[in-house]
Amino acid sequence: MTSIRPPSSLLFRGGIVLTHDENDRVVPLHEMDVLVRDNIIADIGKNISPPVGDTEVIDCKGKIISPGFVDTHHHLWQTQLKGRHAEEGLVAYMYSGNMMSYAYTPEDMYWGQLSGCLEAINAGTTTVLDHAHCAYTPDHATSALTATIDLGIRAIFAYTVPTRISKWDKSQCVPEQDLIPEWALKQLGDLSEKHNSPGSLVEVAMGFDLWFLPKDMVLGIFGALRQSRLRLVTAHVGRNAFMGLQSQVQKFKSYDLLRSPFAPAESSPDMPFLVLSHCNGISEEDLALLAASGTSISSTPGTESQMMGYPVALDPVLKREKAANVSLGVDCHSSESASIPLQARMLLQLTRVEKNAKMVAEGNFPSEDVTGTSEEVFNLATIRGARCLGLNDQIGSIEVGKKADLVVFDAAGSVGMLSAAEYDPVVAIVRFSEAADIECVVVDGVVRKRGGKLVSTKVSAEGKGELEWRDIAQEVRRSQKEIQARIDGLSLEKARKTLLGMFHTDVSRLVDAV
Template sequence: MAAKSSSSILLRGGTVLSHDADDHVIPLYDTDVLIQDNIIADVGKNISSPSEATEVIDCKGKIISPGFVDTHHHVWQTQLKGRHADEGLVSYMVSGNMMSYVYTSEDTYWGQLSGCLEAINSGTTLVLDHAHIAYTAEHATSALAGTLDSGIRSIFAYTIPLRMTQWDRSSCVPNQDLLPEWALTQLCDWAEKYNYPTSESQATTTVEIGMGFDFWFLPREMVLGMFERLRQKGVRIVTTHVGRNAFQGLQPTIPMFSSYNLLQVPYPPTNTTPTLPFLLLSHCTGLPSIDLSLLASTGTPISSTPDTESQMGMGYPVAMHPSFTATRSANVSLGIDCHSSNPSSIPLQARNLLNLTRVEYNSHLLADDKFPAGSVKGSSEEAFNLATIRGARCLGLDAQVGSIAKGKKADIVVFDAAGSVGMLGAAEYDPVVAVVRFSESADVQFVIVDGVVRKRNGKLVDVHVSPAGVTGESLGGGQGNTPTPWSKIAEQVRKTAKEIQARVDALSLEQGRKTLLATLHTDQSSLVDAA
């Protein structure tokens, strides 16, 4: 069944998870939500259907939630899934991050499209995609095409990866052109086209262009000059990886960002005054409390990714650190990071964050031969908000998405609570707890992005695959072809994964590791395995 865009949709009689002015979640029972075009037109009881053409969805026994917001994700990596299950960050950097080297533009399209659809399947409606797949202009074009064809709402953070001029069994030679002009030109052209749309077709797209950047060793004047150029073209957001450890670096980065005047509250698309983009920092593990307090006081947004941070040796996820829980002005959120190593479910990240936070706090008591008296740190409501309204706030989009309210964009997830095995009992007791602690992707019955149903009755809706997007001739929107079901997309992912693996087999991962560590100037004596 093709993606259906109704002029109006009425969600009838569900439990609506609404937010008050202080971010408290207020369940509204037996409540309707009316969507007209891409906007939530009304929330209330017994809303009249505006026309006979309105699609009415019976939501009795269902939970109607804001769509989930994912603020850090490398969406292109689908074909690499599974290989990082037992790897730490150093190994992943070679077997995952650097593997853009073996991707063709066609591989990129199918990896990106399926990665976006996997996110939608789990209830994600908005993703900040740290897209470090811009190996060539064609790679970047195919990634953007896959994003557009999926229908997800995305901030596509165009990222130039560490590229190689040669990599085989005997050598791995890095490309010294870190910021090629073709890439900056393409990025700026896209920002003008999508961030300041001039046509109706562009205005209805759900993609905004940002940038991913990690080359902070470059001169200050070069970095800030580039950022000013990007902002003039309409780029609001630059995202970067931050962590203090022996691999990522022990030098203080937060004071540097402060001296660059880059620590600031996210601003919305309507604000054209700032001369620089704002930074969204991913991870921030290992930072001293003084740096975390500075980030909290300035409102600088952070994305915490509990699965990868705990597995890959990056440290305790900071999203529920006291610096961020003490004040509503602090901006923290959740991300997936690498769906090649963990599922693309934001509720699962929220659940993992709660557990890790409680382990962290309780461990200090246990080390003192004491025991928790009964209460635990962190609440399901806090975790739910990190996945919804606070995620949107980190992107400067909280006036548009992140909660269910009249006038906001229609980004909505419907859970089949009555039909769920895992949510049974919990949904009746506390619907927020049911979503955070007990839901699975299989319980997501409907996903609506910008007023369009993208998952219906528990199955992904077919999408229009853009052949031109694969070849790099144009950008997405292949509306003239027959809608393609998920099964056919999965076939292409399996096919391209085999071809990618054949190219990986022709490389020396050890040579790649040596090049990586030399490029990062890593003290290899500090790299040891956990006892």
């Protein structure tokens, strides 16, 4: 890791630049330069002369310059829980992972969030919508937000009060009754006022899943926060025997909350827009309603295929509607790789196997063509992800005037991308790339990964200063041991019973997938 010392200009010389046309078709420009001044893409062309002054020239011969990836659903604080959900379904994850902010101190939250951000950047993510269900106390929320700002990733920090427990040990697990404490609404409003101004790298939003509360209360909260500059609310949505069989989408419609990020509804101009995660199991009618209204959807193929159901991102209903806003997310890097290209790869192949399996079951066999393209899922990871966040005028594609969020793949030096990059650079990224192939990541004009290694990070933790990745990893390992010692003192079985009671789950419908 080398230190961050941003020059006034960056000149990426002679790479394959992946641009987009007005119809979202990817147009590779070969042997092209990209000039970045401060945090803006200033020029794209051949043989650009370096500006006079402090300019760093980065040789990109044989390399692919891609827009930074946009992750529209992630829980960045969960690093210390990595690995434990590899063989778990959603119910087990909810008490062994989601509820485990109980075992975190604010300091633990800082290191988990910081390392989660670093893992995302290492895999080429430059923008993330963080469904931050880690606001256990005001200090927990402050620590997570501080870590996000320290790291320098472009982020929407969706402040979320988690399921909080008043008493939890080997004999009991008693939930707190106050679901939305007054301190949380005040802190969220204050943070929105402070951070949500033009040019802020980290924006504050809200994560919300308490749709059983009275309509007037929900809309009152949203309206008050909108006055504090809050743009969006993100929510988990699904229709199943655990999350509920009622249509949340119809409720959103009745609340006049279904709309695109770009045009407030006539009836509710003072409401934030929604980014809905997952949407597995919802009816075709509801999916069509989301598509026609332009309501943003984030699909997370890895966790959905393991814990929920079939990912909807390439569903024909969404593909038929031009207004549809669809994107990709990682969800839990405690169980998944933080790589958005890997999520795109999984989505593409899951969509194909679903279609192929139906054809084979009907006695037919897939012919020459297959479902979905690499370009489609690449766009979900870039320009369409930006559109879901209402930020496509700033990020998501390489275009003069947009923010300089860039990822450079060392295609010439890659083992896996060999020959694929020469055939089709988009296919090379979606089907063959790894995080190790990413040589450089730039966020808002600042190099955050250089020469294939993360740069050092100046941390806010007292007495720590500027840390290399190995130092940060050591802090995370120390924190992980302390968290595990606290978890060892808890009854997961009691937590399971509490969780199922809170969800009013019909346990007869929970079936192990073995």
